[in-house]
Amino acid sequence: MVTSAPLPISLDRSSRVPLARQLAAGVRDQVVSGALPVGRRLPSTRALATDLGVSRSVSEQAYDQLSAEGWLTGRRGSGTYVAAGASARPRHRPRRQRVEEPGLLRLDTGTPWIDPRHRAAWRRAWREVSVATPPRGYDDPAGTPELRAELAGHLARTRGLTCHPDEILVTTGTIGGLTQVLTALPPGPVAHEDPGYRAAAEAIRSGGREIRDLPGAEPVTDLGGCVAAYVTPAHQHPLGPVMSGADRLGLLAAARGAGAVVIEDDFDSEFRYDVAPVPALAALDRDAVAYLGTASKSVAPSMRLGWLVAPPALHHTILERREVTHDTAPWPVQRAFVSLLRDGYVDQVVRSARRVYAARAERVLAALDGRAEPIRPVAGMYATVPLPQATALRVAECARAAGFEVPLLSDYCRTARLTGVIIGFGGCTDAELDQALAAIVRALG
Structure with a gap:
């Protein structure tokens, strides 16, 4: 003979959620988790109501709801059972592939290293955010006009890249910008430096694209069959050399010949200390290069803020998509970075x-x-x-x-x-x- 046992369910009488709904949720969770296996007989509505100290109507409503959902089934003259098909589903805790040792x-x-002497300007920028009025709805899909104007001046002054604020898209960092460029490109492989930036390689693979390896810090002469090439010309990551002028021209010629876009990751160009920073590759050909900049190496990786200057066709495609997805950096971060640029903190x-x-x-x-x-x-x-x-x-x-x-x-x-x-x-x-x-x-x- 199949017997039933009391159900280990607690009800919160101070909650605004009706008791019948709480009871149904408790039984449902146990069925889904496998704590109540298929075929288990449940207490009668009278017995369950007595165990929980509620009226019988509460347990009847809960059982009726679960029967309608298919979790329970009633057998005439026998009782209520966990229905066939409500099998156990093991719950797995997510496991990190890489576990950092404490204190390592x-x-x-x-x-980056941030000089603590500049903390006052950092705090001042966030105080300005706290009293500023945020947009009523979603922000400009290209990024706030104020930030794009500041970035246009910053890029012209520090990277030799002259562009209008309307040509800049604010992103959630380098990988956010790279992902948006990849989404706007036609199907096809993407060339990537080897060795190279691992996060970029993962973004390319995650987009379902094949990676074609480019030997790191060596000239690129052929991009045939590729729709794009991801490179770090100012400071090859992680080998370090600067791409020479001749190699830059060769890369651009290869991209034009293949109809490919060069994706320039300008991740830490401001930190040359043997010579002046080398101008951006995008300054040589705006139609062939999508330029990615970031605040991660100069201000803080946790800001998750970057910028993209893309060829016109890609720019319009990305912007149209962002008008639907609202995929841009949070307004408070953008507003703070306006102050950090304007007041000289970044410099x-x-x-x-x-x-x-x-x-x-x-x-x-x-x-x-x-x-x-x-x-x-x-x-x-x-x-x-x-x-x-x-x-x-x-x-x-x-x-x-x-x-x-x-x-x-x-x-x-x-x-x-x-x-x-x-x-x-x-x-x-x-x-x-x-x-x-x-x-x-x-x-x-």
Whole structure:
């Protein structure tokens, strides 16, 4: 004989949700989770009402609702049962593929150093946001006009890229802009540097596109069959070299010959300290290049703010889509960045960081002198150090033991067979960098 048992369900009598609806939800959850398996007999409506201290009408309404949904079935003269087809569904907790060890400081390629002396300007910008009046509805799909005007001046002054504010689209960072460009392109493969920026490669794959590997820091002469090529010409990520003038012209010629768009990720061009920043590739051909800029390397990655200057046809396609999807950066972030640009905060933190990075690059070179040779010139906020893989693994392990995570060059490769380590020096203090370098030197012997 099949018997029933009391149901472990609690009701909140202070809730505005009717008791019958609460009871139905509680039973439904147990059926869906498998706690009440198929064929289980449930208490009668009278017994359940008594167990829960409610009127019988509450339990009757709950059972009627669940029977109508197909979770329960009544058998004449026998009782109410969990219906066939209501099988258990295991619940899985999401599992992170990469678990950071507590207290481990990652010396990566993208965490900037922000001079604490400029915090007052940062706070002032957000105070302005707090008293500003937000849009009544969704914001301008291209981005706020005030921010686009400030960005137009910033790009002309710092990147040699002259454009009208209406030609700029504000994005949710580099990957947000890249994804919108990819969505606007016709079907086809996208060329990508190897080794290269892993987040960009993942965005290309996630869009269902094939990646064609371009050997990193080498001339590009053929883009046949590709609809686009993603490149980092100002500071190849992660190898470091600047794309030469001849190679820039060759890349543009290859793009025109293939009818492809060059997607320029200008991620940290402001941090050259051996020479003046190299002008943007887009300045050479606005019709062939989609330019991506970001606030992540100069202000804060967590702002999730960037900008896109695309060829006219792509610009209109992306803007039309954004008018439907409202896929742009949040208004408060845009409004704050207007103040940060207008009041000189961005220029100040860039100048300060450039001086700090130059000094830290010298510390890295001095520490490794005679032991390893980084790829020169060192620029931006990291140094790439070619090493045999066994040595690179030993360096990473020794750094980890000292409390630091040092990325492996091989992790940035797909078909390339390059090995070594990358020593980031943006997201740390001078003292922390010295500790990490001491551990690296010990590993190098």
